[in-house]
Amino acid sequence: MKKHGMLNRDIASQLAKFGHTDWLVIADCGLPIPEHVTCVDLSYRIGEPSFETVLEAVLEDFEAESAFIAQEINMHNPQLETTLQERLDCRYVSHEELKMMSHSAKLIIRTGEASPYANIVLQSGVIF
Template identity: 65%
Template sequence: MKKHGIINRDIASALASFGHTDLLVIGDCGLPIPKGVPCIDLSYKIGEPAFLTILDAVLDDFEAEAASIAREITAGNPVVEGAIMEKIAADYITHDELKTLSKDAKLIIRTGEATPYANIVLRSGVIF
Protein backbone atom coordinates (compact mmCIF):
# COMPACT_ATOMS: atom_id res chain seq x y z
CA MET A 1 0.00 0.00 0.00
CA LYS A 2 1.18 3.52 -0.78
CA LYS A 3 2.48 5.33 2.25
CA HIS A 4 2.50 8.91 0.93
CA GLY A 5 0.78 11.03 -1.65
CA ILE A 6 -2.44 10.35 -3.48
CA ILE A 7 -3.92 6.97 -2.61
CA ASN A 8 -6.72 7.04 -5.20
CA ARG A 9 -5.44 4.28 -7.46
CA ASP A 10 -6.79 5.83 -10.67
CA ILE A 11 -5.24 9.25 -10.02
CA ALA A 12 -1.94 7.80 -8.75
CA SER A 13 -1.64 5.58 -11.82
CA ALA A 14 -2.52 8.38 -14.21
CA LEU A 15 -0.06 10.85 -12.65
CA ALA A 16 2.70 8.25 -12.85
CA SER A 17 2.16 8.13 -16.63
CA PHE A 18 2.55 11.90 -17.17
CA GLY A 19 5.49 13.24 -19.11
CA HIS A 20 6.89 16.73 -19.59
CA THR A 21 4.26 19.18 -20.91
CA ASP A 22 1.28 16.82 -20.55
CA LEU A 23 -1.83 18.65 -19.36
CA LEU A 24 -3.89 17.87 -16.26
CA VAL A 25 -7.19 19.63 -15.60
CA ILE A 26 -8.84 19.88 -12.20
CA GLY A 27 -12.38 21.09 -12.66
CA ASP A 28 -15.55 21.98 -10.87
CA CYS A 29 -18.67 19.89 -11.29
CA GLY A 30 -19.90 22.04 -14.18
CA LEU A 31 -16.85 21.91 -16.42
CA PRO A 32 -17.71 20.10 -19.67
CA ILE A 33 -15.66 16.96 -20.21
CA PRO A 34 -14.52 16.70 -23.84
CA LYS A 35 -15.15 13.41 -25.62
CA GLY A 36 -12.14 11.15 -25.55
CA VAL A 37 -10.44 12.78 -22.55
CA PRO A 38 -10.26 10.44 -19.54
CA CYS A 39 -12.06 11.79 -16.48
CA ILE A 40 -11.78 10.68 -12.89
CA ASP A 41 -14.96 11.89 -11.23
CA LEU A 42 -14.48 12.39 -7.50
CA SER A 43 -17.75 14.27 -6.92
CA TYR A 44 -20.21 12.70 -4.52
CA LYS A 45 -22.43 15.67 -3.63
CA ILE A 46 -22.57 19.37 -4.48
CA GLY A 47 -19.42 20.97 -3.10
CA GLU A 48 -17.60 17.75 -2.22
CA PRO A 49 -14.81 17.21 -2.60
CA ALA A 50 -13.81 20.83 -2.81
CA PHE A 51 -11.66 22.04 -5.69
CA LEU A 52 -8.96 23.43 -3.36
CA THR A 53 -8.74 20.17 -1.41
CA ILE A 54 -8.00 18.25 -4.60
CA LEU A 55 -5.65 20.94 -5.94
CA ASP A 56 -3.62 20.71 -2.70
CA ALA A 57 -3.41 16.91 -2.92
CA VAL A 58 -2.37 17.01 -6.59
CA LEU A 59 0.25 19.73 -6.12
CA ASP A 60 1.78 17.72 -3.27
CA ASP A 61 2.22 14.75 -5.61
CA PHE A 62 2.64 16.30 -9.08
CA GLU A 63 5.36 18.49 -10.60
CA ALA A 64 3.58 21.35 -12.33
CA GLU A 65 5.72 23.79 -14.30
CA ALA A 66 2.84 26.05 -15.33
CA ALA A 67 -0.83 26.65 -14.64
CA SER A 68 -3.70 28.44 -16.34
CA ILE A 69 -6.98 29.67 -14.89
CA ALA A 70 -9.91 31.59 -16.34
CA ARG A 71 -9.56 35.36 -16.04
CA GLU A 72 -13.27 35.47 -15.22
CA ILE A 73 -12.38 34.02 -11.80
CA THR A 74 -11.21 37.48 -10.68
CA ALA A 75 -14.76 38.84 -10.65
CA GLY A 76 -16.61 35.54 -10.26
CA ASN A 77 -14.66 33.74 -7.53
CA PRO A 78 -11.91 35.91 -5.97
CA VAL A 79 -11.59 33.71 -2.87
CA VAL A 80 -10.65 30.64 -4.91
CA GLU A 81 -8.47 32.79 -7.17
CA GLY A 82 -6.49 34.04 -4.17
CA ALA A 83 -6.06 30.53 -2.80
CA ILE A 84 -4.84 29.26 -6.19
CA MET A 85 -2.30 32.08 -6.48
CA GLU A 86 -0.95 31.26 -3.00
CA LYS A 87 -0.25 27.71 -4.21
CA ILE A 88 0.96 28.26 -7.77
CA ALA A 89 1.53 31.23 -10.08
CA ALA A 90 -1.12 30.83 -12.77
CA ASP A 91 -1.51 32.59 -16.09
CA TYR A 92 -4.91 33.93 -17.08
CA ILE A 93 -6.81 32.76 -20.15
CA THR A 94 -10.48 33.10 -20.97
CA HIS A 95 -12.89 30.47 -19.70
CA ASP A 96 -13.58 29.50 -23.32
CA GLU A 97 -9.83 29.07 -23.91
CA LEU A 98 -9.62 26.90 -20.78
CA LYS A 99 -12.42 24.67 -22.08
CA THR A 100 -10.69 24.41 -25.47
CA LEU A 101 -7.34 23.61 -23.81
CA SER A 102 -9.01 20.87 -21.78
CA LYS A 103 -9.53 18.97 -25.04
CA ASP A 104 -5.75 18.39 -25.07
CA ALA A 105 -5.61 17.17 -21.46
CA LYS A 106 -4.25 13.75 -20.67
CA LEU A 107 -6.63 13.63 -17.70
CA ILE A 108 -9.42 15.64 -16.10
CA ILE A 109 -10.16 15.30 -12.41
CA ARG A 110 -13.75 16.37 -11.68
CA THR A 111 -14.49 17.67 -8.20
CA GLY A 112 -17.82 18.47 -6.57
CA GLU A 113 -16.97 22.17 -6.44
CA ALA A 114 -19.98 24.34 -7.24
CA THR A 115 -18.50 27.84 -7.34
CA PRO A 116 -17.79 29.75 -10.56
CA TYR A 117 -14.58 29.20 -12.53
CA ALA A 118 -12.98 26.78 -10.05
CA ASN A 119 -10.91 25.10 -12.78
CA ILE A 120 -7.20 24.90 -13.50
CA VAL A 121 -5.01 23.48 -16.25
CA LEU A 122 -1.63 22.24 -14.96
CA ARG A 123 1.27 21.55 -17.31
CA SER A 124 3.50 18.73 -16.18
CA GLY A 125 7.09 19.60 -15.40
CA VAL A 126 10.06 17.38 -14.72
CA ILE A 127 11.63 16.58 -11.37
CA PHE A 128 15.24 16.86 -12.54
Protein backbone atom coordinates in the same frame (compact mmCIF):
# COMPACT_ATOMS: atom_id res chain seq x y z
CA MET B 1 -0.54 -0.31 0.44
CA LYS B 2 0.93 3.08 -0.51
CA LYS B 3 1.99 5.13 2.47
CA HIS B 4 2.55 8.51 0.79
CA GLY B 5 1.28 10.43 -2.19
CA MET B 6 -1.91 9.93 -4.14
CA LEU B 7 -3.90 6.97 -2.81
CA ASN B 8 -6.60 7.01 -5.51
CA ARG B 9 -5.40 4.23 -7.81
CA ASP B 10 -6.92 5.72 -10.94
CA ILE B 11 -5.29 9.12 -10.41
CA ALA B 12 -1.96 7.63 -9.30
CA SER B 13 -1.84 5.39 -12.37
CA GLN B 14 -2.63 8.28 -14.72
CA LEU B 15 -0.10 10.63 -13.10
CA ALA B 16 2.59 7.97 -13.60
CA LYS B 17 2.01 8.30 -17.37
CA PHE B 18 2.60 12.07 -17.48
CA GLY B 19 5.57 13.57 -19.27
CA HIS B 20 6.95 17.07 -19.47
CA THR B 21 4.35 19.61 -20.70
CA ASP B 22 1.34 17.24 -20.49
CA TRP B 23 -1.81 18.89 -19.18
CA LEU B 24 -3.88 17.92 -16.15
CA VAL B 25 -7.22 19.62 -15.49
CA ILE B 26 -8.82 19.84 -12.06
CA ALA B 27 -12.42 20.80 -12.67
CA ASP B 28 -15.52 21.90 -10.85
CA CYS B 29 -18.66 19.82 -11.28
CA GLY B 30 -19.90 21.95 -14.19
CA LEU B 31 -16.97 21.93 -16.60
CA PRO B 32 -17.82 19.99 -19.77
CA ILE B 33 -15.70 16.85 -20.04
CA PRO B 34 -14.57 15.95 -23.57
CA GLU B 35 -15.50 12.34 -24.32
CA HIS B 36 -12.00 11.40 -25.55
CA VAL B 37 -10.18 12.62 -22.39
CA THR B 38 -9.78 10.29 -19.41
CA CYS B 39 -11.78 11.59 -16.46
CA VAL B 40 -11.59 10.51 -12.84
CA ASP B 41 -14.82 11.73 -11.28
CA LEU B 42 -14.43 12.21 -7.54
CA SER B 43 -17.69 14.12 -7.03
CA TYR B 44 -20.25 12.57 -4.71
CA ARG B 45 -22.38 15.58 -3.74
CA ILE B 46 -22.43 19.31 -4.43
CA GLY B 47 -19.26 20.78 -2.95
CA GLU B 48 -17.62 17.45 -2.13
CA PRO B 49 -14.79 16.98 -2.54
CA SER B 50 -13.82 20.60 -2.85
CA PHE B 51 -11.61 21.92 -5.62
CA GLU B 52 -9.01 23.14 -3.11
CA THR B 53 -8.83 19.78 -1.29
CA VAL B 54 -8.23 17.91 -4.53
CA LEU B 55 -5.73 20.48 -5.81
CA GLU B 56 -3.66 20.23 -2.62
CA ALA B 57 -3.61 16.41 -2.79
CA VAL B 58 -2.60 16.47 -6.46
CA LEU B 59 0.16 19.03 -5.93
CA GLU B 60 1.70 16.80 -3.25
CA ASP B 61 2.30 14.19 -5.96
CA PHE B 62 2.53 16.22 -9.20
CA GLU B 63 5.23 18.62 -10.42
CA ALA B 64 3.44 21.56 -12.05
CA GLU B 65 5.65 23.98 -13.97
CA SER B 66 2.79 26.27 -14.93
CA ALA B 67 -0.92 26.75 -14.38
CA PHE B 68 -3.79 28.33 -16.29
CA ILE B 69 -7.05 29.70 -14.89
CA ALA B 70 -9.98 31.52 -16.45
CA GLN B 71 -9.68 35.31 -16.35
CA GLU B 72 -13.36 35.45 -15.36
CA ILE B 73 -12.41 34.10 -11.92
CA ASN B 74 -11.31 37.58 -10.82
CA MET B 75 -14.88 38.92 -11.04
CA HIS B 76 -16.78 35.83 -9.96
CA ASN B 77 -14.54 33.99 -7.47
CA PRO B 78 -11.83 36.41 -6.24
CA GLN B 79 -11.14 34.49 -3.03
CA LEU B 80 -10.22 31.34 -4.97
CA GLU B 81 -8.20 33.43 -7.43
CA THR B 82 -6.13 34.82 -4.55
CA THR B 83 -5.57 31.34 -3.13
CA LEU B 84 -4.48 30.00 -6.52
CA GLN B 85 -2.14 32.90 -7.23
CA GLU B 86 -0.54 32.49 -3.79
CA ARG B 87 -0.01 28.76 -4.38
CA LEU B 88 0.91 28.83 -8.10
CA ASP B 89 1.93 31.48 -10.59
CA CYS B 90 -1.21 31.20 -12.72
CA ARG B 91 -1.58 32.58 -16.21
CA TYR B 92 -4.96 33.85 -17.34
CA VAL B 93 -6.89 32.59 -20.35
CA SER B 94 -10.54 33.07 -21.22
CA HIS B 95 -12.94 30.45 -19.88
CA GLU B 96 -13.64 29.43 -23.47
CA GLU B 97 -9.92 28.93 -24.08
CA LEU B 98 -9.61 26.89 -20.87
CA LYS B 99 -12.43 24.63 -22.07
CA MET B 100 -10.61 24.21 -25.40
CA MET B 101 -7.38 23.38 -23.54
CA SER B 102 -9.22 20.61 -21.71
CA HIS B 103 -9.58 18.81 -25.05
CA SER B 104 -5.80 18.37 -25.10
CA ALA B 105 -5.51 17.28 -21.47
CA LYS B 106 -4.16 13.87 -20.59
CA LEU B 107 -6.44 13.68 -17.53
CA ILE B 108 -9.35 15.58 -16.01
CA ILE B 109 -10.14 15.19 -12.33
CA ARG B 110 -13.73 16.23 -11.65
CA THR B 111 -14.51 17.52 -8.16
CA GLY B 112 -17.82 18.33 -6.54
CA GLU B 113 -16.94 22.03 -6.43
CA ALA B 114 -19.85 24.32 -7.24
CA SER B 115 -18.27 27.77 -7.07
CA PRO B 116 -17.73 29.78 -10.28
CA TYR B 117 -14.67 29.16 -12.45
CA ALA B 118 -13.05 26.68 -10.06
CA ASN B 119 -11.00 25.03 -12.81
CA ILE B 120 -7.27 24.88 -13.46
CA VAL B 121 -5.01 23.45 -16.13
CA LEU B 122 -1.68 22.29 -14.71
CA GLN B 123 1.25 21.76 -17.04
CA SER B 124 3.53 18.94 -16.01
CA GLY B 125 7.07 19.85 -15.12
CA VAL B 126 10.08 17.65 -14.44
CA ILE B 127 11.55 16.72 -11.09
CA PHE B 128 15.19 17.09 -12.07
